[in-house]
Amino acid sequence: MFFSRGNQKKEAIEVLKNLYFFSSINGLFEGLKDLNLDYKNIRRIYMTHEHVDHVLGLYPIMEKMKDDPPDICAYGETAKILMKGDESQIFPGNLGITPSMFGVEITPLKITDLTNEKEVSFLDYNFQIHYTPGHSLGSICYYEPDKKILIPGDVVFRRDRTWNVGSFGRYDFPGGSLEALKKSIALLNDFDVNILLPGHMEIVTSQANQDISLALKTINTLKF
Numbered sequence: 583m584f585f586s587r588g589n590q591k592k593e594a595i596e597v598l599k600n601l602y603f604f605s606s607i608n609g610l611f612e613g614l615k616d617l618n619l620d621y622k623n624i625r626r627i628y629m630t631h632e633h634v635d636h637v638l639g640l641y642p643i644m645e646k647m648k649d650d651p652p653d654i655c656a657y658g659e660t661a662k663i664l665m666k667g668d669e670s671q672i673f674p675g676n677l678g679i680t681p682s683m684f685g686v687e688i689t690p691l692k693i694t695d696l697t698n699e700k701e702v703s704f705l706d707y708n709f710q711i712h713y714t715p716g717h718s719l720g721s722i723c724y725y726e727p728d729k730k731i732l733i734p735g736d737v738v739f740r741r742d743r744t745w746n747v748g749s750f751g752r753y754d755f756p757g758g759s760l761e762a763l764k765k766s767i768a769l770l771n772d773f774d775v776n777i778l779l780p781g782h783m784e785i786v787t788s789q790a791n792q793d794i795s796l797a798l799k800t801i802n803t804l805k806f
Contacts, residue, residue: 627654629654655693655694656720657697657720658696659720707729708728716737717750718757720757731775732777739751739781740786747800748801749800771791
């Protein structure tokens with residue numbers, strides 16, 4: 583989970599990674615406290631896609647902050663799924679898990695749809711929004727060209743340093759597509775990226791284009 587803290591209001595803005603399972607929410611709040619951040623100052627939550635490991639934490643957070651809830655921002659199909667509370671899209675059946683296992687009920691959420699937005703801005707960051715399907719129907723990436731930062735959700739990850747192979751998201755969940763994911767990674771490969779902040783695994787703090795390029799090379803070896 584990535585946060586940006588404003589200088590004036592000390593805003594804590596969740597910038598697009600995992601809102602983990604219910605059991606970790608208290609840990610999240612304690613972690614924020616250690617950073618001198620107050621969860622009550624979270625004003626906006628930007629989502630990358632609709633899968634369970636990225637959205638399940640929304641529900642306890644919104645319950646905890648129901649008197650002054652933050653704005654949840656999502657794109658296209660992700661926005662629709664969260665607004666409908668479509669459990670079948672949030673919990674892919676082949677995972678064998680259900681909301682009740684985590685003590686959470688999937689309910690419709692109020693969402694700000696980013697479909698017609700080209701970028702999101704806060705503080706001195708201006709992130710472009712790029713639609714990158716393949717891992718999920720509503721997957722998007724956020725790219726800051728001046729600072730060369732990419733937040734790809736689960737589209738690409740840090741490469742495997744031992745075997746020197748690229749790493750990328752699964753394409754066998756509902757709405758997934760190998761060919762669409764190949765095109766999305768090819769799009770990201772054209773960006774000048776130094777810092778990669780993925781949805782899983784470690785972050786990359788320099789020369790992240792190498793990780794994206796290797797992900798593209800690796801996925802292009804796969805066939806239907």
